[in-house]
Amino acid sequence: MSDPGKKILVVDDDGGGRYLKAHILRKHGYVVDEAGNGAAALARCRTAGPDLVLLDVILPDVDGIELCRQIKTELPTAAVLQTSAAISSAHDRAMSLAGGADAFLVEPIEPEELLATVNALLRMHAAEQALRRMNETLENAVGERTRELTEAYRRLETEAVERRKAEQLLWHTQKLDAVGQLTGGIAHDFNNLLAVVVGSLEMIRSSLESSDQFPRAKVLRLLKTAEAATDRGTRLTRQLMTFARRSTLQPETVKVDALIRASEPFLRRALGEAISFRLSCDPALWPCRIDPVQFEAAILNLAVNARDAMPKGGDLEITASNETIATPVLERSGEVQPGDYVCIRITDTGVGMDPDVASRAFEPFFTTKDVGRGTGLGLSQVYGFIKQSDGHIALESAPGCGASFRLYLPRSAPVPAAATVAVPPPRNEFPTGTETVLVVEDNPEVRELATSTISGLGYHVLEASSGKDALDILRHNGTVDLLFSDVVLPDGMNGFELVHEARTLRTGLRALMTSGYANANRPGSERPEVPVLLKPYRRNELAERIRLALDGA
Numbered sequence: 027m028s029d030p031g032k033k034i035l036v037v038d039d040d041g042g043g044r045y046l047k048a049h050i051l052r053k054h055g056y057v058v059d060e061a062g063n064g065a066a067a068l069a070r071c072r073t074a075g076p077d078l079v080l081l082d083v084i085l086p087d088v089d090g091i092e093l094c095r096q097i098k099t100e101l102p103t104a105a106v107l108q109t110s111a112a113i114s115s116a117h118d119r120a121m122s123l124a125g126g127a128d129a130f131l132v133e134p135i136e137p138e139e140l141l142a143t144v145n146a147l148l149r150m151h152a153a154e155q156a157l158r159r160m161n162e163t164l165e166n167a168v169g170e171r172t173r174e175l176t177e178a179y180r181r182l183e184t185e186a187v188e189r190r191k192a193e194q195l196l197w198h199t200q201k202l203d204a205v206g207q208l209t210g211g212i213a214h215d216f217n218n219l220l221a222v223v224v225g226s227l228e229m230i231r232s233s234l235e236s237s238d239q240f241p242r243a244k245v246l247r248l249l250k251t252a253e254a255a256t257d258r259g260t261r262l263t264r265q266l267m268t269f270a271r272r273s274t275l276q277p278e279t280v281k282v283d284a285l286i287r288a289s290e291p292f293l294r295r296a297l298g299e300a301i302s303f304r305l306s307c308d309p310a311l312w313p314c315r316i317d318p319v320q321f322e323a324a325i326l327n328l329a330v331n332a333r334d335a336m337p338k339g340g341d342l343e344i345t346a347s348n349e350t351i352a353t354p355v356l357e358r359s360g361e362v363q364p365g366d367y368v369c370i371r372i373t374d375t376g377v378g379m380d381p382d383v384a385s386r387a388f389e390p391f392f393t394t395k396d397v398g399r400g401t402g403l404g405l406s407q408v409y410g411f412i413k414q415s416d417g418h419i420a421l422e423s424a425p426g427c428g429a430s431f432r433l434y435l436p437r438s439a440p441v442p443a444a445a446t447v448a449v450p451p452p453r454n455e456f457p458t459g460t461e462t463v464l465v466v467e468d469n470p471e472v473r474e475l476a477t478s479t480i481s482g483l484g485y486h487v488l489e490a491s492s493g494k495d496a497l498d499i500l501r502h503n504g505t506v507d508l509l510f511s512d513v514v515l516p517d518g519m520n521g522f523e524l525v526h527e528a529r530t531l532r533t534g535l536r537a538l539m540t541s542g543y544a545n546a547n548r549p550g551s552e553r554p555e556v557p558v559l560l561k562p563y564r565r566n567e568l569a570e571r572i573r574l575a576l577d578g579a
Contacts, residue, residue: 034056035067035071035078035079035080037062038082039062039084047080056144063088064093067079068097071101071104078105081127083118092125094106103154103155103158105148105151106127109132131143226255260562278316279315279438279439282368283308300336306343314435324412327405327408336376341374344370345371347368373431379425416436418434419433420432457570457572461486461576464499464500466492468512468516469512479565488506493519497524511524511537512539542561
């Protein structure tokens with residue numbers, strides 16, 4: 027079947043042969059053009075753009091095979107059918123096809139064979155054209171889709187950047203809110219304590235300055251009131267330091283079930299008779315290295331918190347078991363890393379918490395209790411202690427379904443055999459002495475109080491406001507038996523570094539550190555082993571610790 031309307035260029039230097047071929051093709055509806063040499067054929071190709079070139083191999087001005095290559099280069103969409111009466115070997119036909127011809131016919135050519143070959147080549151090239159157009163359409167579609175995806179990805183990246191900025195802004199705002207709540211809570215509680223202290227001291231001073239002085243009993247009562255307020259301030263400060271994971275722990279390798287069982291009578295009294303208490307511990311619990319006092323305080327805090335959530339009574343259960351975590355577990359308050367843990371569960375049947383309250387449960391000064399019934403530091407203190415012990419705390423709760431706290435404490439080495447410790451006999455009076463104590467403190471008021479207290483205990487006191495001044499005294503002064511220094515000092519030298527330098531000047535010099543922030547500025551593994559007395563301290567504590575340091579205990 028012919029394809030009328032297709033343009034065919036017949037190239038042959040033999041006029042008779044060229045006419046015959048053109049006549050046969052025109053008779054079947056093709057648009058035929060003719061050329062007698064290579065130059066004319068190339069010109070017709072450039073102007074008319076034929077669909078097929080019927081090309082003789084031997085031409086007077088150019089080699090037919092070379093002309094075929096040139097036509098295919100300039101007009102790749104045209105089919106080329108080469109013919110020849112002189113060249114008919116298989117090698118010659120192969121050379122022609124290798125030059126770019128799509129088919130080869132040996133003359134003389136029968137009309138049916140010519141038409142069949144031309145039709146086949148035109149169909150093949152029509153299919154190639156359609157496939158080429160399809161490929162171009164597909165490539166255009168792919169290119170357009172690629173551009174759309176690139177633009178969508180760019181928009182997603184922009185949105186992600188904007189979202190991160192918004193999240194950072196939200197986080198910063200939440201952090202400022204938390205800091206504001208923290209500082210507001212601290213200011214509120216400390217203002218209350220300061221009001222008691224300042225009021226009591228003003229009343230005592232007013233009495234001493236007037237002729238009508240208070241009775242001794244009333245003065246003592248005012249002093250005890252002020253002391254009680256300072257004790258509450260001390261506890262509040264240590265709670266904050268525990269939450270911030272900056273408190274000084276005294277870890278021991280212990281069995282937590284023994285600690286919980288030892289606290290059971292006290293827990294039952296704290297819970298009251300309206301609450302049923304159950305305790306269940308695995309008899310083969312792994313040991314943990316924790317501060318026993320802080321652990322008992324954490325359990326008590328959680329128990330009291332559960333009691334307050336059950337005003338009409340209920341059930342509280344504490345269980346302890348070994349638990350191995352193979353893969354990280356994401357909890358509300360962070361990720362529990364793989365490892366061996368002792369898991370303590372404290373579960374109550376109280377009112378429970380909604381998601382918003384549960385998410386803020388460990389924030390300092392956040393509380394749902396009535397004013398005066400809680401500081402909002404209980405759970406934050408528990409959180410800080412657990413984190414400082416390299417553990418983890420998790421909370422599950424829902425309104426009306428109670429709450430369950432899980433404390434994960436890392437497994438430790440076995441508990442060492444108990445050693446006999448000599449307990450010193452109780453002292454009825456403050457220990458005193460006559461040795462020389464060098465006091466190093468940058469705060470003038472604290473330094474004056476320390477020197478006055480130590481002098482009152484009978485010691486000879488030297489004082490310095492910095493590590494540099496203290497080293498000058500040690501270089502030029504005669505006798506110094508004890509270095510009593512704050513941990514945090516000015517001029518780039520902390521108390522532990524001062525002890526190290528001082529002992530290079532005086533080998534074996536006794537030392538005692540003091541700080542309200544005991545973990546501050548420690549030099550790491552090179553830190554000398556020096557006892558630390560936490561601020562605020564009382565006179566009897568200072569007297570005991572100075573005497574112990576001097577005696578080498």
